[in-house]
Every structure is written in structure tokens, then in C-alpha cells.
Amino acid sequence: MKGIITVIGKDQVGIIAKVCTFLSNNGINILDISQSIIQGYFNMLMIVDLSGAGQRFEELSENLSELGDEIGVLIKLQHEDIFNSMHRV
Secondary structure: OEEEEEEEEEOOOOHHHHHHHHHHHOOOEEEEEEEEEEOOEEEEEEEEEOOOOOOOHHHHHHHHHHHHHHHOEEEEEEEHHHHHHHOOO
16 A cells, blocks of 8 residues: 655754654655755655555554654645545646
8 A cells, every 4th residue: 555645844954864764663665755845844745655564554644743743844644545536637
């Protein structure tokens, strides 16, 4: 199962490291990643493979949200199929 992770917030040192460490510690592989900084705001989009995750999707989503709160950014995890459905024109 694939998921889409978005990370948005004011840029600061360590955002990528902390998110990637969380993913690695939970058996989640990054398949693709894009990030940019626009006028001091950090934006990242990841496509991840959740098949090796040791937690249920809901737990992962909640834990990523809590990590975002800890580091001062907004982190969202969505199922790939829901993300695709939401962004059809």
C-alpha cells in the first residue's frame, strides 16, 4: 500500500531528518520525494511504501501529526487512492 505524506511549515533545521528518521524507524520506504522552500516556508511531498510499516495506518497518521506538532509543522498522511481521487480535475 502506498501513502502520500505532506509536510508544510516555517523552514527550520532538521525537518527532513526528523521525518525521515520516523519513517525509517517504522519500516516505511520513501519511493519519491519533492521539497521546496518558498519565502521561508518549507513544503515537502513524499510517496511512501507502507507495506512494511509496523503500525496501522491510523496510528501512523496520528503519530506523524504528533511529530509535526513537536517540530512546528503540519504533517498529513493520506492513502494514495484517496489523494488521487481528491485531485482529479
